Amino acid sequence: MINFPMPAADQTNPAPAAEAQSMSAVGAYRFPRPGQRPLVFTGTLLAMAMSFTPEVPYWYEINIFRTETQEFALVLKLFFQSEAEDDYSKAWSFESIEALFDALETYDAAEDIRVPLGPTDGAPPAELAAMAYEMKARVAAQRAHWASLIGELFDELEAAGQAMG
Amino acid sequence: MLDTFAPRCEATVSPELIRLMRGFAAAPAPAAAEAPGLPDPAAATPPRSGPEAPGDPDPTTAPRWPQIALRVDGARPFRFRGLPLCETEADQPVAGAPDGQARMVHRARLFLSEDGDVIAQAICRPEGPLPAHPVHRAGPVFSRDDLDLLLAEAGPRACLDLSAGIAAPPLFDLPDGPTALPGLTLPDRLSQKEEIR
Numbered sequence: 373m374i375n376f377p378m379p380a381a382d383q384t385n386p387a388p389a390a391e392a393q394s395m396s397a398v399g400a401y402r403f404p405r406p407g408q409r410p411l412v413f414t415g416t417l418l419a420m421a422m423s424f425t426p427e428v429p430y431w432y433e434i435n436i437f438r439t440e441t442q443e444f445a446l447v448l449k450l451f452f453q454s455e456a457e458d459d460y461s462k463a464w465s466f467e468s469i470e471a472l473f474d475a476l477e478t479y480d481a482a483e484d485i486r487v488p489l490g491p492t493d494g495a496p497p498a499e500l501a502a503m504a505y506e507m508k509a510r511v512a513a514q515r516a517h518w519a520s521l522i523g524e525l526f527d528e529l530e531a532a533g534q535a536m537g
Numbered sequence: 538m539l540d541t542f543a544p545r546c547e548a549t550v551s552p553e554l555i556r557l558m559r560g561f562a563a564a565p566a567p568a569a570a571e572a573p574g575l576p577d578p579a580a581a582t583p584p585r586s587g588p589e590a591p592g593d594p595d596p597t598t599a600p601r602w603p604q605i606a607l608r609v610d611g612a613r614p615f616r617f618r619g620l621p622l623c624e625t626e627a628d629q630p631v632a633g634a635p636d637g638q639a640r641m642v643h644r645a646r647l648f649l650s651e652d653g654d655v656i657a658q659a660i661c662r663p664e665g666p667l668p669a670h671p672v673h674r675a676g677p678v679f680s681r682d683d684l685d686l687l688l689a690e691a692g693p694r695a696c697l698d699l700s701a702g703i704a705a706p707p708l709f710d711l712p713d714g715p716t717a718l719p720g721l722t723l724p725d726r727l728s729q730k731e732e733i734r
Contacts, residue, residue: 395551418557421548427668428698436554469557477612513698519611520670521546527608528548533555 396421401437403447411447411463415439421528423521429453432481432521436472439465440475444472452485457486476525481518482511545663545670570686602651607658607675615658615675619650631667639665641693650677657684659691669696 395417408418415437423497424431430452437445449461487507492500605621606614624646631639641663648656650705663669674691678684689695 395549395553416546416553416709417551419548421546423546425545425668425670425671425698427666438553438557460607471697473613477684497606508671516610516672516695517670517698518591518616522612523608523610523673524546524671525550526613529554530606530608530614532550532552534643536552 398440400445401445403445403461405463406460411445411465413437413439413441413445413465415444415445418444419525419529421521421525423517423524428517430457432518434476434521434525436469444469445466446472446475448479473526476522479518481514483511485514600625605648605656607656608660608673609675610673615656617648617650617652617654617656619648619656622649622655628664630675631665639663639667641669641695641696643691647687657687659688661691661693661696663693663696667696668698670698672696 389417398414398416400414401412405411417435418438420433420434422433430450433449433451435445435447435449435505439445444466445463446466447461447463449459464472464475464490466475485507492503495503600621602618604616604618606616609615624644626642626644628640628700629640631641641661643725644658644660644662646658648658650656656675657678658673658675660671672691672695674687676687678687
């Protein structure tokens with residue numbers, strides 16, 4: 373399991389106002405990235421979104437930060453309900469918030485699907501076809517899951533903007 | 538009714554991000570409104586096309602139609618200026634689901650944009666213990682096929698997360714969604730649009 377220094381995100385069901393206020397706290401963060409050096413920065417949490425549904429075996433969490441160097445960090449975490457699966461995170465840095473939003477819109481969640489490696493040599497065509505259909509369904513489901521979460525995040529941005537007048 | 542659901546996705550945004558976004562915008566964005574309910578017919582007066590009649594207000598100072606922002610999966614909201622034409626909603630149980638309380642709620646809305654296009658929004662929101670997520674689609678529709686496609690994309694099967702082990706064909710007896718609801722045919726609504734125009 374990954375341990376993230378996420379004081380604001382780790383709160384359990386805080387009141388919205390309190391949560392929004394806690395986001396302004398400056399913190400030091402370090403996020404591991406597959407194949408890259410960790411993303412390390414000091415900054416404030418600007419937004420977060422998560423897609424937890426008890427009946428679905430995985431969920432995403434998205435965190436958006438503003439760093440002290442006036443850049444924007446996007447941290448994506450993928451959690452699995454099964455302890456047999458390892459959670460992991462990805463993180464990127466952007467020069468503008470618009471670039472970060474563009475990345476959210478174009479991110480392909482199919483990248484996060486783990487392909488089980490098994491013997492396929494000699495498998496009958498019907499079995500291979502079944503595997504292909506299953507993979508296709510998983511890709512579609514993962515992308516739809518991600519899209520629903522991104523829609524929620526942008527919708528909340530819209531609502532927060534209206535609330536501020 | 539839609540707002541009573543326990544959310545399957547949650548998002549929290551700090552005021553700092555809103556201020557930042559406004560600072561980054563090239564021009565001040567007009568205050569977008571969540572799609573309003575159906576208008577009071579007496580109050581909704583769409584602009585007329587053609588030459589202006591005597592006594593018409595100055596078009597440069599006349600109030601514009603309200604800006605509407607519709608939630609869309611995977612993207613920023615779909616924005617336009619327009620008026621709502623109609624909406625329909627159905628709350629249907631999912632027969633065969635593990636818990637008899639599971640339901641799919643469908644909602645479809647049509648708008649007339651300031652440019653004269655018909656904008657449709659289709660929503661499917663699962664309620665209860667289902668391996669599913671809400672689906673939101675919105676965009677212009679120019680034909681019945683466009684509307685059918687939009688409704689299909691927001692159908693109950695689009696909500697289900699097949700990775701959760703629900704095999705195809707689905708185990709659930711899913712309702713057909715808004716296409717099965719009375720009074721939601723594009724010809725009907727296009728007729729309404731023409732009447733309004």
